[in-house]
Amino acid sequence: INVQADAGKGQKIIIKKLKKACGFNGGELAKKHTQDEWTSIQKNGALNDEIAKFCPKAKPLKAKYVPHVYDFLNTYASDSGNVPSC
Numbered sequence: 145i146n147v148q149a150d151a152g153k154g155q156k157i158i159i160k161k162l163k164k165a166c167g168f169n170g171g172e173l174a175k176k177h178t179q180d181e182w183t184s185i186q187k188n189g190a191l192n193d194e195i196a197k198f199c200p201k202a203k204p205l206k207a208k209y210v211p212h213v214y215d216f217l218n219t220y221a222s223d224s225g226n227v228p229s230c
Contacts (some may be wrong), residue, residue, distance in 0.1 A: 149211035149212050149214065149215035150212050150215060151212070151215045151216040151219040151220075152216075153212040153215075153216075154170075154209075154212035154213045154214070154215050154216025154217070154219075155170055155216050155228060157205070157209045157212055157213055157216075158170035158173065158213060158216060161202070161203070161205060161209070162195065162199055162202050162205075162213075165199050165201040165202035165203070166195075166198060166199035166201075166202060167199075169228075170216055170217075170220070170228055171220055171227065171228040173195070173198060173199070173217065174216065174217045174218075174219075174220035174221055174222070174224075174228065175220070175221070175222045176198055176222070177194075177217070177221055177222060178221050178222050178223040179218050179221040179223055179224055181221070182214065182217045182218045182221050183218060186210075186214045186218075191205070191210050191213065191214055191217075192204040192205055192210070195213075216228070
């Protein structure tokens with residue numbers, strides 16, 4: 145089953161799973177990289193590792209959450225011009 149990734153779901157996952165552990169919101173996390181950088185990180189299967197660099201207290205995301213979180217991070221990357229509402 146091909147599930148379409150959803151930035152809105154990614155935002156909810158970040159708020160629930162990462163915000164407290166990171167000490168900042170998803171928008172701050174997204175701005176750590178450009179869209180190309182997030183895409184490269186995701187293609188290399190390193191999204192959890194990358195998040196851990198900024199949020200060492202955060203638990204790794206379940207595989208099913210990764211596409212949504214990636215979609216959010218890419219949508220709100222430093223060069224995207226988008227601002228999330230969280």
